[in-house]
Amino acid sequence: MTSIVDHVHLAPASGLDARLARLLADWLPRQRWYGGKGARIDVDSGVRVLARLDLLPDRDPGLAMVVVEVRPDGREPERYQVFIGARRELPDRLAHAEIGSVRDEHGAAWHCYDGLHDPELAGWLLERLAAGEVIGPLRFHMLPGRRIDEGLRSLVLTGEQSNTSVIFGDKLIAKFLRRTVAGVNPDLELSLALADSGSRNIPQPVGWIDLTLSLEDLGATRPGPAPRGAPDDHDDARDENGRPRAGEGSTGYGDYGGPEPITVATVSEFLPTATDGWLLAQTSVRDLYAQPPGTSPKAAGGDFGPEARRLGKATARVHHDLATMLPTGRMEPDELERVAEAMIAHLHHAAGRVAELEPYVPALSGILRRLTTIDEPIPTQRVHGDFHLGQVMRTVHGWVLLDFEGEPSRSLEERRAMAPAVKDVAGMARSFDYAAHHLGGDPAAAQAWAERNFNSFCKGYASVNGHDPREQDTLLKCYEIDKAIYEAVYEAANRPTWLHIPLGAIRRLAAGQAE
Numbered sequence: 001m002t003s004i005v006d007h008v009h010l011a012p013a014s015g016l017d018a019r020l021a022r023l024l025a026d027w028l029p030r031q032r033w034y035g036g037k038g039a040r041i042d043v044d045s046g047v048r049v050l051a052r053l054d055l056l057p058d059r060d061p062g063l064a065m066v067v068v069e070v071r072p073d074g075r076e077p078e079r080y081q082v083f084i085g086a087r088r089e090l091p092d093r094l095a096h097a098e099i100g101s102v103r104d105e106h107g108a109a110w111h112c113y114d115g116l117h118d119p120e121l122a123g124w125l126l127e128r129l130a131a132g133e134v135i136g137p138l139r140f141h142m143l144p145g146r147r148i149d150e151g152l153r154s155l156v157l158t159g160e161q162s163n164t165s166v167i168f169g170d171k172l173i174a175k176f177l178r179r180t181v182a183g184v185n186p187d188l189e190l191s192l193a194l195a196d197s198g199s200r201n202i203p204q205p206v207g208w209i210d211l212t213l214s215l216e217d218l219g220a221t222r223p224g225p226a227p228r229g230a231p232d233d234h235d236d237a238r239d240e241n242g243r244p245r246a247g248e249g250s251t252g253y254g255d256y257g258g259p260e261p262i263t264v265a266t267v268s269e270f271l272p273t274a275t276d277g278w279l280l281a282q283t284s285v286r287d288l289y290a291q292p293p294g295t296s297p298k299a300a301g302g303d304f305g306p307e308a309r310r311l312g313k314a315t316a317r318v319h320h321d322l323a324t325m326l327p328t329g330r331m332e333p334d335e336l337e338r339v340a341e342a343m344i345a346h347l348h349h350a351a352g353r354v355a356e357l358e359p360y361v362p363a364l365s366g367i368l369r370r371l372t373t374i375d376e377p378i379p380t381q382r383v384h385g386d387f388h389l390g391q392v393m394r395t396v397h398g399w400v401l402l403d404f405e406g407e408p409s410r411s412l413e414e415r416r417a418m419a420p421a422v423k424d425v426a427g428m429a430r431s432f433d434y435a436a437h438h439l440g441g442d443p444a445a446a447q448a449w450a451e452r453n454f455n456s457f458c459k460g461y462a463s464v465n466g467h468d469p470r471e472q473d474t475l476l477k478c479y480e481i482d483k484a485i486y487e488a489v490y491e492a493a494n495r496p497t498w499l500h501i502p503l504g505a506i507r508r509l510a511a512g513q514a515e
Ligand SMILES: Nc1ncnc2c1ncn2[C@@H]1O[C@H](COP(=O)(O)OP(=O)(O)O)[C@@H](O)[C@H]1O
Pocket: 157, 160, 161, 162, 163, 164, 165, 173, 175, 203, 268, 269, 270, 271, 272, 274, 276, 390, 391, 402, 403, 405
C-alpha cells in the first residue's frame, strides 16, 4: 500500500471531491446525527470537502476519511467527519448506508457508503487501534494495560443519536463523533480523568482516535477563546495544563502535550448485560399506569424509587471524583448575574425557533432573574452536562454514567465550562419528568412518579455528598427551566411529536406549581 502521507488532501479540489460534496449535501441532512436540520443546503455550494485522507486507496473495499464543512442557508457553518467506504459492487447488507456513486479517474463507478457500517472497514480501524498506529495525521491511542481481542465482529448500534456507536463483539464500543470540533472532546477528557480516579461508575476507556490537523490546516474558521472552566488553577496533582499527572496505572492522559487534536472516536468497554435507565424507568411508569387511579408509585409494583436512590449515589460519587481530578471554582454573585443573562438570552433565541415558547417568555425570564438574588458563592466543577436516563446504565454492580459530552448543540467552550453540580441534578429531574409523561397516562400519576423518583435520587445524592441538591432550590429550578428550553428546541428539530413533553414542563415551571 502506498504511504498514507501521500494521500492526505487538504482543501482538495478534484472532480471526485466536488462530486462527493454534492452527494453529502443530499445525504447528511437525512442522518439522525446531523445537527443543522430544518435549514436548506445548496447541493452545489452547501458542502465543501476540507480534507480527504485516503486510508485504503488501492483496495475494494476502499476507505477514506473526509472532513466536510456544511453551510446551511442562514446558519453558521458546521463541520462533520465521515468515514466513506467505497465498493464496486454494494452488497444488500450495506444498501441502507449508501451515500451515492462516483466515478474514479478511469471512469469506473464506485458505490460510496457510510464506512462504519462495513464490518471489514470497522475491523480494519480497530486493528489500527490495537496496534496504536499513527497514519499521517490520524492517531490511534491505546491506553496502557488494555488489550483488544482479534477478530471481533462489528455492528452499528441502532437508535444512533448525536454520534454513531459501533459495537465489537460484546467487548468494546467505539463511539465515532460526527462533528469535527477543535479541542479535546469532553467525553474523552472526563472519562480518562474518572478512570484515573479509579471510578467504577463509568465504562472503562480503552483508547481513542484523533486527528492532528488544526482548523487552520483544514481552512475552517476557528471558534472563540479557550473554554471558561478550562484548567487554570493547579495543584501538585496536576500538570501545567491543569490535568492530573500520570501516575502508576493511569491512562497517561495527564502526560499529553502539544496542541489539542480533533477527537474522532472514543473506545471503551461494552457492558453487554447493562440496561439503560430510560428503559427501566419506562417499565416502572407502565406498571403504575396499569394500577387503579390513585395508586402511589411506591405501591405500584415496579417502583423505581430504590434505583433512583442508587442512581443519586452514583451521580454524587462521579461528581466527587470529577471535582477531585479536575479543576473546581466558585461562582460569585456577579457571575450568577451573567448566568441569568445567558439563560434569558437562550430563552429568547429558543422562542425565535419554537413559537410555542413565546407566551412563557415573561414568566420564565422573571424566574431566571431570581438567580441574581443568590448572595453566596456557588461551587462549580466539571459536570456531565447532558445528564438524563438514557445516559446511565444499570449493571449487576450498580449504575454507570455514559457520554460526558454535554449538550451536542452547545459550543465546545460551553460544554467544557465548569458549572454547579446541580446542573446535572436538574437534567435528571427533567428526565424523570420525560419518563413519566411520555407514555401519555394520567397526569397526576405521572407527576407523582416524577416527584417520588426525583426525591429518592436527591436523598441518595445527599447520602454521599452530605448536602441535598433540593436545598439549592432557586439554582435547581433555573437549570431545570434552561434544560426544558433546550429540550423544546431539540424536540422541535428532531422529534416534533415529543415537543409537548418539555412544553408541558415549561407550563408547570412557569406557573410555579405542579398540575
Ligand atoms: N459502554 C457501553 N456499554 C453498553 N451500551 C452502551 C455503552 N455506551 C453506550 N451504550 C449504549 O449506546 C447508547 C448511546 O450512547 P451515547 O454514548 O449516549 O451516544 P450518543 O452521544 O450518540 O447519544 C446508550 O444509550 C447505551 O444504550
